[in-house]
Amino acid sequence: MNQKQLLRPRADASVLGAPLAGFNTADAVVYLNHLERERASATLASLPLPRAVKLLEAPELQHAAELVAALPPARAAALLGLMADDRATDIVHELDQDARARLIPLLDPEARRSIQLLLSYPPNTAGALMTTEFVSVPADWTVGQTLQHIREVERNRETVYAIYVLDPDTGQLQQVVTMRRLITGAPDDPILDVAQVNPPVTVGALLDQEEVAQLIRRHDLLAIPVVDAQRQLLGIVTVDDILDALIDESTEDVHKFGGVEALDRPYMQIGFLDMIRKRAGWLSVLFLGEMLTASAMQHYEDALARAVVLTLFIPLIMSSGGNSGSQATSLLIRSLALQELRLRDWWKVAVREVPTGVVLGTILGVLAVIRISVWQLAGLHDYGEHWQLLAVTIGAALVGIVTFGSLSGAMLPFVLKRLGFDPASASAPFVATLVDVTGLVIYFSIAAAILGGTLL
Incomplete structure (x- = not known):
């Protein structure tokens, strides 16, 4: 069986996917969570790729890693490659060693590099939470060039509310431009003319997620850039990802405070x-x-x-x-x-x-x-x-x-x-x-x- 056949929805897609036809993503996730594991995986396999990706990216979907592991390898790899890097990394992290070794080589090179990079960081750190799907442009671009670039890449980026301006020679992070300021600029204005005045707030990849959350709250940010020692932009941590992580951590703390070992499932x-x-x-x-x-x-x-x-x-x-x-x-x-x-x-x-x-x-x-x-x-x-x-x-x-x-x-x-x-x-x-x-x-x-x- 070739790759196209593996990625094609199953013949019984009309039967398995019919109950999801009238559901939005949140309701479809609830429906899948109530199915037996085998049927939930079969339903996920029968859906068109964009629809299946949306469901897998929902943090509320239970046993996502097990559902992915039960899919045909080529289809599972295709889904992981289309997902946001941070969510795909979460799923890969939960896979057993055999499933991980089977799927990672099937990913396209860019997705494989991103996932392997995120897997290398310790849990509960900025590096583990960040996504590499951000919008960055050289500092010598204009507002018009930046807007055109956003139109071309926004479908593959987790957020476009902040654009990161990099030094065209060194690649170092220089400034951050919000979408609000960007659309108020004239097309021929240099991008740095609409950038924020203050230096960008950044974090290191090994900073604890609670400290990242404190910085996001203190500076009222939707995302915070993660940089290395040379101020090279590694990724960004978005506010929704940090909220999900803190909810999980708060739940763990509540369990501990009640004198119970933290539960890893509902x-x-x-x-x-x-x-x-x-x-x-x-x-x-x-x-x-x-x-x-x-x-x-x-x-x-x-x-x-x-x-x-x-x-x-x-x-x-x-x-x-x-x-x-x-x-x-x-x-x-x-x-x-x-x-x-x-x-x-x-x-x-x-x-x-x-x-x-x-x-x-x-x-x-x-x-x-x-x-x-x-x-x-x-x-x-x-x-x-x-x-x-x-x-x-x-x-x-x-x-x-x-x-x-x-x-x-x-x-x-x-x-x-x-x-x-x-x-x-x-x-x-x-x-x-x-x-x-x-x-x-x-x-x-x-x-x-x-x-x-x-x-x-």
Whole structure:
């Protein structure tokens, strides 16, 4: 079978592609996602190339790499060659080694070079996210020449909202011209006359995607050029690509913060054993941590035997400390992610969180004292003859534990970041477990100081 036959839609295209006839791209992607893998691949194979490319380029299409791998090699290579380089690279990256080795040699030379270049950069960097499909022109061109060039190449470029002006001799990036400024210029005007005044904002290929996002947001850009050490233009990172990457990263952080290994697929598509594996590890670690809580309670077994009433407030004490720690952790993780804080700011955060914890703990302590007093005086529960001291104990313990929870919850993301870990790993369950153990020590230490000689 020759290449043209492989690229020709299948004979049953009218049957497989009929349901997609009235769908726009987004609805067609939803339809394909609900099909069994084999039928989805067959449907994709039956569509005209431009239509299939549109569907494969949609980030919402699930299992795109598996669908491509199931296609005839020549057709799969043709689709990859027509796609945006960055999206094609994402799909190739997900292919297994055999499928990758089978498809890459079939790509046209230009697409193969672009994909191999993008594959060489580490994940989550500007180089891995960038596309090599941008519009660039020499600095000695006119506005008219540039507009004519855009008309000729726009179908093969991811975006034409920014035109990159290069030195005609060295190829170095000199300036950026927005489409808005370009169309306001006269045809005979030099292209540099309509370029922006400020030097172009650029990034290196190895810059982390979060820092790229910060620059795009700060300078209100639709795309940011990626250059090498000699200011040669390697590619551009567009705002839609960085948004997709940050959504994936935020989803991963949310999973981590819930004490779960990050899911690489939608919830309903994770197999039972995979779900157990992703949840069991963290759950086991947290369980081992909670065992320290049991050890702490065993240490105070005699005190509990003499003052059983103290056990009534253990859940209240532990949950309050864990909640305050989780609040602080979530705030600090977000601030670190947005680069509102740096590692060197840890002491400023500590100075801020200590009084915050004291005030929050005092509020909860007052509520606890009121609750104990009302229950005692209304006859709802008898806390014994020393109930006033018990109320003071609970109130003071809440101040201490909430303050410790706020401080430890705020410092933990800094510690993890300093050690090279993702601050999002400071999950809410992990913080709660840490505060549970130390909270018991604080609780019984305060109880011993206040109730010594009475209940204890």
